[in-house]
């Protein structure tokens with residue numbers, strides 16, 4: 001591949017911007033650097049059948065909506081998005097050869113699949129394949145301990161992260177964009193979770209920034225809808241995390257609490273970079289000796305939201321219905337699966353990965369390992385969330401439960417959190433017959449807690465022997 005000079009030079013430079021998880025033109029270093037370097041750009045998206053198969057319906061629909069949005073953004077430059085189907089290892093070099101591109105610019109990703117794919121392409125294209133880190137605030141390797149690795153404890157990582165200035169990268173320059181749409185955009189067959197495209201994402205950020213001051217005290221309550229719901233925008237890259245930090249800032253406690261969540265996001269990404277097996281193996285390897293129950297009927301009840309614990313069922317039904325779930329509820333349902341039902345965390349990780357519109361291997365596996373107590377800086381295994389206390393604390397009036405478990409709509413707090421303790425007249429007045437209209441709890445929490453603590457203790461003991 002011939003390397004071109006930049007715009008001031010004598011050679012016309014053609015570049016490909018290969019969009020992956022950065023479906024935006026604003027604050028996108030891969031796009032900005034290509035627009036600065038090249039006279040003409042091909043904006044390419046490769047629909048990889050392996051990735052499409054892995055994505056559930058929510059993520060596929062949201063992806064298509066964002067591709068349409070990206071195409072709209074590119075029309076402002078007089079061009080279109082080229083969509084090609086197949087393996088990137090074949091298509092990217094082929095498009096580069098056809099259009100005579102001397103530069104392929106992309107944003108790097110931390111997943112093992114993406115790294116493997118990108119290293120194959122690097123082998124083929126050499127220095128003409130340039131990567132940026134526009135989808136994290138700080139790239140892997142920027143926040144290391146004195147021993148040169150990513151801290152396994154979050155607080156020192158966050159302290160170091162906070163001291164770093166925001167990264168800088170090139171600004172967008174005017175550039176011509178090709179009109180070839182390749183195999184064309186897939187049609188949108190159902191409504192996406194959120195309106196597609198970076199403009200809609202920017203509106204969501206703006207709307208959140210007006211209420212960000214209250215994030216700290218309201219974020220734990222799923223019924224309040226007080227979090228940003230920007231996770232899918234970060235997942236698809238319709239927003240850059242750098243933009244979020246710059247827009248929200250840390251001037252109030254609520255804003256600082258929000259930015260801290262983005263530190264968690266970077267942390268899990270850095271950990272996956274360093275530990276590519278994060279999604280498959282427990283970081284605390286001795287805990288891979290746990291003798292899981294993995295009961296098929298329990299797993300089905302959890303997935304379908306009929307465990308008999310209303311807060312858990314509300315969360316699982318929200319996930320199945322919308323493709324998204326509030327963080328507090330994600331923690332509660334994950335803990336219920338692993339620690340009440342004694343099911344291997346990987347079963348839950350896979351289910352989430354399929355259904356979540358924001359599914360992201362680093363965030364998903366990192367959080368599952370955190371909840372399961374198998375990961376870095378995780379909840380100690382003997383700390384088992386009580387699904388009823390979680391419900392009473394974070395959904396005190398049962399508003400969230402009623403939104404997703406309508407058969408309990410007529411039951412008042414406090415009984416809505418544990419309908420099996422409700423007086424018969426409360427159940428009758430609410431039209432609930434336990435075991436018929438709503439299930440009995442599938443497990444007794446106190447029994448489950450001690451079973452789990454024993455199973456974890458035994459796994460740890462085996463290693464110590």
Ligand SMILES: Cc1cc2nc3c(=O)[nH]c(=O)nc-3n(C[C@H](O)[C@H](O)[C@H](O)COP(=O)(O)OP(=O)(O)OC[C@H]3O[C@@H](n4cnc5c(N)ncnc54)[C@H](O)[C@@H]3O)c2cc1C
Pocket residue numbers: 219227228229230231232234235258261262264265268325326327328330331334352356358359360361363364365367368371
């Ligand atoms: C078991 C489990 C699985 C999860 N799987 C995913 C996943 O696949 N993809 C994903 O993006 N998040 C995941 N999370 C993290 C978190 O639940 C979501 O990011 C959050 O609920 C998204 O809502 P929001 O955008 O309104 O968050 P906000 O509260 O507004 O936070 C802003 C952003 O910070 C980041 N963030 C917030 N909480 C976390 C966290 N605990 N870990 C890492 N980053 C965080 C997200 O990018 C989020 O969009 C998971 C959490 C748990 C407990």
